[in-house]
Amino acid sequence: MIALKGEYSVLIQRKSQREIQKMQEAGKLVAAIHKELRKIIQPGTTTMEIDAFVEKYMLDHGAIPSQKGYQGYQFATCASINDEICHGFPRKEPLQAGDVVTIDFVANLNGGLADSAWTYFVGDISDEVKKTL
Numbered sequence: 001m002i003a004l005k006g007e008y009s010v011l012i013q014r015k016s017q018r019e020i021q022k023m024q025e026a027g028k029l030v031a032a033i034h035k036e037l038r039k040i041i042q043p044g045t046t047t048m049e050i051d052a053f054v055e056k057y058m059l060d061h062g063a064i065p066s067q068k069g070y071q072g073y074q075f076a077t078c079a080s081i082n083d084e085i086c087h088g089f090p091r092k093e094p095l096q097a098g099d100v101v102t103i104d105f106v107a108n109l110n111g112g113l114a115d116s117a118w119t120y121f122v123g124d125i126s127d128e129v130k131k132t133l
Contacts, residue, residue: 022110022112025112026108027114030116031116033058033107034116036057041095041101041103041120042095042122042123043094044095045094045095045122046090047088047095047103050077051077051079054076054077058107064107065107066108075090078117095122096123099125101119101120101122102117102120103117103118
């Protein structure tokens with residue numbers, strides 16, 4: 001364990017090779033889920049459907065959605081649409097062409113954790129929106 005001194009005290013715990021390997025395996029699963037999301041995120045899809053897909057994919061591959069149940073959180077993902085700040089809740093309203101949605105989730109695969117948020121374009125987006133990203 002390393003303790004850094006200064007304005008803030010931080011403890012850094014070194015990971016073993018086994019812990020790093022578990023994190024890498026979880027990271028591969030998270031990346032695979034995000035790649036699949038590219039195929040299903042389209043106009044008419046809801047972020048609740050995305051949430052259900054992510055949870056099922058994780059469970060089918062031996063992982064647990066770590067966010068679900070954390071401090072009472074009910075979902076496997078966070079979903080933020082357009083100008084919403086990070087960590088929005090999934091909802092039933094369908095995505096529209098031109099929306100920009102960020103899907104964030106944490107997978108626990110055999111004790112290895114991986115967390116990732118990717119941003120997706122829903123259908124075609126305007127040049128004005130492209131410039132802001």
